[in-house]
Structure formats: C-alpha cells, structure tokens
Amino acid sequence: MDAFYVSVELVRQPELKGKPVVVGGTGRRGVVAAASYEARSYGVFSAMPSAQAQRLCPHAIFLPGDHDLYREVSGRVMHAFRDVTPIVEPLSLDEAFLDVTGVQRLHGDPLTIAKALRTRIWDEESLTCSIGIAPNKFLAKLGSEEGKPKISKNGPVYGPGVFVIAPGSELDFLHPLPVRALWGVGKATGARLASLGIETVGDLAATPLTHLVRALGKASGHHLYALAHARDDRPVEPARETKSISHEETFAHDMSNAADLDTELVRQSDAVAQRLRNHSMVARTATIKVRFGDFETITRQLSAPQSFSSSSELLRMARSLLSEIDTGVGVRLLGVGVSNLGEDQGQQLSLDLDGLATAESAAEGAWVGSRTERQVTTNDLIDDVRSKFGDGAIGPASATVNGELRVKRRGEQQWGPNQKPSVDENS
Numbered sequence: 210m211d212a213f214y215v216s217v218e219l220v221r222q223p224e225l226k227g228k229p230v231v232v233g234g235t236g237r238r239g240v241v242a243a244a245s246y247e248a249r250s251y252g253v254f255s256a257m258p259s260a261q262a263q264r265l266c267p268h269a270i271f272l273p274g275d276h277d278l279y280r281e282v283s284g285r286v287m288h289a290f291r292d293v294t295p296i297v298e299p300l301s302l303d304e305a306f307l308d309v310t311g312v313q314r315l316h317g318d319p320l321t322i323a324k325a326l327r328t329r330i331w332d333e334e335s336l337t338c339s340i341g342i343a344p345n346k347f348l349a350k351l352g353s354e355e356g357k358p359k360i361s362k363n364g365p366v367y368g369p370g371v372f373v374i375a376p377g378s379e380l381d382f383l384h385p386l387p388v389r390a391l392w393g394v395g396k397a398t399g400a401r402l403a404s405l406g407i408e409t410v411g412d413l414a415a416t417p418l419t420h421l422v423r424a425l426g427k428a429s430g431h432h433l434y435a436l437a438h439a440r441d442d443r444p445v446e447p448a449r450e451t452k453s454i455s456h457e458e459t460f461a462h463d464m465s466n467a468a469d470l471d472t473e474l475v476r477q478s479d480a481v482a483q484r485l486r487n488h489s490m491v492a493r494t495a496t497i498k499v500r501f502g503d504f505e506t507i508t509r510q511l512s513a514p515q516s517f518s519s520s521s522e523l524l525r526m527a528r529s530l531l532s533e534i535d536t537g538v539g540v541r542l543l544g545v546g547v548s549n550l551g552e553d554q555g556q557q558l559s560l561d562l563d564g565l566a567t568a569e570s571a572a573e574g575a576w577v578g579s580r581t582e583r584q585v586t587t588n589d590l591i592d593d594v595r596s597k598f599g600d601g602a603i604g605p606a607s608a609t610v611n612g613e614l615r616v617k618r619r620g621e622q623q624w625g626p627n628q629k630p631s632v633d634e635n636s
Contacts, residue, residue, distance in 0.1 A: 210303035210304065210336060210337075211337045211338060211339055211357065211358055211365070212244065212246065212365075213243060213279070213283075213336075214232040214241050214242050214243035214274060214279055214303075214304035215230050215231070215232050215244060215245045216336050216337070217282050218230065218232060218272055218275075218476070219245070219334065219609060220334070220335045221278070224428070225270060226364075227268050227364055228245070228247060228270055229244075229247040229248035229250075229251065229253070229268065229270065229273065230244070230247070230248060230269065230407055231243070231244045231247040231248050231262055231266075231269050231270070231271050231272070232244075232260070232271075232272050232273075233255075233262075233271070233273075233274060234259050234272055234273070234274075234459075235261070235271045236259065236461050237260050237461075238258075238259075238459050238460075238461065238541070239254055239259035239260075239459075240258055240259060241253060241256065241257045241259055241262050242255060242274055242608050244262070244269075245364075246358060246359075246360050246361060246364055246365040246366075247361075247362060247364055248262075248266055250360050250361055250362040251362075252265045252266075253265055253266050253269065258311045261269065262513040270339075276554055277546065279303075280302060282334060282336075283302035283559065283590060283624035285334065286303075286330060286336075286338075287299060287305065289326065289329055289330060289333070290307055293307065293312060293322060293326065294307050294308060294309050294311070294312045295447060296308035296311075296447050297445070298349055298447055300446045306349065307445065308444070308445040311321050319342045320342060320371065323340040323342055323371045324371060325566060326338070326340065327340065327371065328507075337358075337367070337370070339354075339356035339357045339368075339370055339371075339372075340352075340353055340370065340371045341353035341355065341356060341371075341372050342371065342372070342373045343373075343374040343379070344374070344379065344444075345439070345440075345442070346377060346443055347392065347436055347439075347441035348383070348439060348441070349374075350392075350586060351374075351382075351383070351386070351390060352373070352374050354368050354369055355368070355369075355372040356368055356372040358447045361589070365366065379390045379439035380414075380438070383410050383437070383439055384409065384411030384414060384437075385409060385410070385411065386408060386409065387409060387410070388402050388407055388412065388413050390410065391413070391433055391436045392436065393429060393432055393435065393436075394433065398425065398429070401425065402424075404412065406437055406531065410436075411437075411547050413433060413434070414434075414437035414438055414447075416434075418430065418431070418434050419436055421433060424474035431450060451488060451490070452548060452598055453488075453496075453546055453550070454481055454484050454488070454490075454492075454547050454550070455487055455496070455498075455541060455544055455546030455547040456477045456481050456484075456545055456546070457477075457498055457542060457543065457545070457546075458482045458542065458544070459500075459541060459542045460540070460541060460542070460543075461499075463502045463539030463541055464536075464539065464540045464543070465536060465537055465540065465595075466538045467536070470531065470540060470543065471528070471555060474528060474543070474545065475524060477527075477543070478520050478523040478524040478527050478545050479520045479524075479546040481545050481546060482519060482520040482522075482547075483519060483520070483591075485518050485547055486518050487555070488550075489552065490518070490550045490551065490553055491516035491517060491518045491519070491550070491551055491552070491553045492510050492516060492517060492518065492547035492548065492549060492550050493513055493516050493517075493548075493550075493551075494510055494511070494512045494513075494547065494549040495511050495513070495516075495526035495527055495530065495546070495547055496508055496511075496530075496544075496545070496546040496547070496548060497509050497527050497530045497531055497534075497543070497545055497546075498543070498544035498546070499531070499536070499542070499544075500536055500540070500541045500542035500543075501538055501539060501540060501541060502538065502539045502540075502541050504541070506542075507534070508549075509530040509533065509534065510530075511526045511529060512549065516551060518553060520591075523545070523547065527545050558577065
C-alpha cells in the first residue's frame with residue numbers, strides 16, 4: 210500500500226489532501242509511522258523521530274494515528290487478496306505476498322491480476338497500492354518499490370503502479386541496483402562491502418563467495434551471494450505461526466515511581482493476556498523489556514512450570530522480573546510479552562476460586578457448551594463482557610487513574626507518546 214496510514218487518514222479527512230501530513234507519535238519521544246509524499250519531499254520518512262520531522266517540516270500536520278481503523282481497512286484489503294488466491298502471506302498491515310501460480314486459468318496472467326486488484330482497492334477503499342510481479346518473493350518486493358509513486362512537494366507523482374520482472378530478466382534488473390537494495394544490507398554491512406569496492410548488486414555477484422564469507426561470516430555471506438544471483442527459494446506462507454505476543458510503551462517522561470510502573474505492568478499484562486486468549490493460545494514464558502533514559506535496554510525472562518493465559522499469572526511473573534531491576538534511575542520504555550506459545554487445550558480442574566464458575570452460573574448452565582471440557586474462569590467472564598461491551602467495559606481496578614479505567618489496546622502508542630501526556634505519565 211502507498212503511504213498506507215496517511216492515505217487512510219486522507220480518505221477520512223479529504224481536506225488534508227495536498228498538505229504535508231505525518232502519522233505517528235506527536236510528542237518529543239514519538240516516531241513517524243508514515244508521511245505523505247508532500248512531507249517526504251522535506252526529508253520526512255517513517256521511523257524518524259517526530260522531533261526531527263518537525264524541524265525538517267515545521268508546517269507539517271501531525272496526526273496521532275488510529276490503529277483500529279488501519280487494522281479494519283487492512284482486513285478488507287487482505288480479504289480482496291484472498292478472493293484472488295488463498296496463498297497470501299501478510300508481512301504487516303499494509304504489505305503481503307501473493308502466490309498466483311495456481312489461479313491464472315481463473316483470473317488471468319499475473320499482470321491482469323495485479324491491475325484488477327489495484328482497480329478493486331481503489332474502487333472500494335480510494336487507496337492506491339504498488340505491486341511487483343516476479344518469480345520469487347525477494348524480487349517481487351523490489352519490483353513493488355519500482356512501482357511506487359515518486360516524491361514531490363506537489364504530491365505523489367504516480368509511476369506504473371505495477372512492475373514486472375519477467376523470468377530471464379532477473380539479473381538485468383537486479384545487478385545495476387545499489388547493494389543496499391538487498392535484504393540484510395544495512396548501514397554497517399553496506400560500509401563493509403564498500404570497503405571491498407562493492408557498490409552494486411552486480412559487484413557483489415562478481416565477488417567470490419569465499420571472499421564474502423571471510424568478510425561477512427558464513428550465514429550472511431551465503432545469504433547475500435544467493436540474493437545477488439536472484440535466488441530466493443522461500444515459499445509464500447499463508448499461515449505463519451505466532452511465536453510471541455507483546456505490548457510495550459514509551460513514556461512521555463521517565464518513570465521511576467514504583468506504583469506508577471506497577472500500574473503500567475497491570476495494564477500491559479492485561480492487554481497481552483487478552484490477546485493470548487483471543488488467539489486461543491497459552492504461554493510458558495513471560496518477558497519484560499526495560500529501556501532507561503540513556504537508551505540502555507534490558508530484557509528478562511521467566512518460564513512457568515505450567516502453561517498459562519490468565520492476566521493474573523502473567524502479572525505475577527512480570528512483577529517478579531521487574532522487582533529484580535533497579536528502576537530508580539527512570540524508565541523510558543516498559544514492555545511485557547509472552548512466548549513459547551501453544552494451543553489452549555483446556556485446563557485441569559482445580560479448587561482455585563479463580564477457576565470456578567459461580568454456583569448460580571453453573572446451576573443455570575449459562576456457560577455450559579460454550580467452552581468444551583473447561584471450567585469457566587474469571588478471565589472467561591471478562592472476555593465475554595469485553596466482547597459484548599468493548600475493551601474499556603471491564604478491567605483491573607489497579608489499572609484505574611483518577612477513577613478512570615485505562616485498558617491497553619493493541620497498537621496504542623505504537624509510535625511513541627503524543628504531545629499531551631497522560632495523568633499517570635507525570636511521575
């Protein structure tokens with residue numbers, strides 16, 4: 210998708226079209242999630258600190274972002290993809306790979322499919338996208354970049370929209386590109402390759418593999434050598450296994466007060482456990498992430514003897530991990546996560562009050578049949594209330610601030626805090 214978050218906002222707020230618009234954290238610790246092509250002409254790009262973006266483009270219009278809206282629109286776009294082929298591998302909300310090898314008799318050749326998809330997305334969402342067609346994923350990604358609009362102070366200058374790298378033309382397309390076009394070539398690797406006189410992908414392809422392994426290591430050397438020869442055998446994977454679930458947040462001001470940090474732990478543990486249960490999964494390992502004011506970042510993990518999905522168990526483990534860290538110097542970012550995931554196959558009955566339904570509910574059979582061979586827990590009741598009335602309808606009492614329940618939501622402050630700090634951020 211082209212400048213996805215900004216483009217979605219422009220559909221909702223068409224009066225902003227033609228102006229430099231930036232979506233992301235609007236506070237001094239925020240980061241840019243997306244920038245309109247007008248803003249990009251001033252040097253503003255995603256992942257840039259918002260403060261730097263404001264200096265480069267003082268008249269830019271900053272929007273805090275609406276993750277729920279972006280997920281909703283993304284869901285409809287992905288549905289359009291799956292109407293073409295079931296083999297769709299989403300990379301993020303705004304990007305996916307499609308394998309159309311087996312649907313060409315039904316939908317036509319790849320170019321016809323791509324043009325039809327672009328037309329449908331424009332007709333249904335008023336959004337544009339760029340599509341790369343190639344024999345493998347790596348080249349398709351590069352092709353999509355070639356199809357992107359160009360940057361201009363007057364807005365996007367639209368290119369072809371669809372870029373085809375036909376079989377047999379892979380090296381002709383690939384070798385003139387700068388070596389940093391390859392996956393895995395960042396600033397450090399690029400500098401190392403430049404010191405060897407390697408500037409283009411063609412230069413890399415002409416370098417003996419033994420030299421690359423000596424300079425970059427075995428794994429990186431083999432990886433880049435294969436890409437330089439247009440080799441990428443990875444299939445499109447429509448069902449990618451979830452390996453971890455986490456929530457982290459950057460605070461507007463460093464936090465050192467233990468009670469405030471505990472409130473954040475409560476809210477984040479509740480959010481992560483909710484997502485875990487929404488996926489019908491359980492976890493064995495809890496993780497916390499702490500970033501201090503000087504950007505030093507540490508993580509700590511703890512594994513439980515039994516799998517869990519409850520907010521209370523995750524919070525207990527997170528509290529135990531945080532208690533071993535000196536947070537008196539001030540915490541810039543705090544995160545809670547779970548890993549070692551598996552399917553929720555039911556829990557053994559126990560006499561734990563948290564694991565029993567009320568006598569009235571059991572007698573009435575209110576929940577019988579809705580959760581096979583599993584007792585109704587407090588978490589089940591919370592999930593049902595939230596499903597019916599929304600995430601903010603119920604939550605931990607200790608997650609309230611000045612009497613207001615503040616439940617963490619997926620994507621909240623994903624790009625850093627906004628300009629106006631919350632009450633609990635003034636510690």
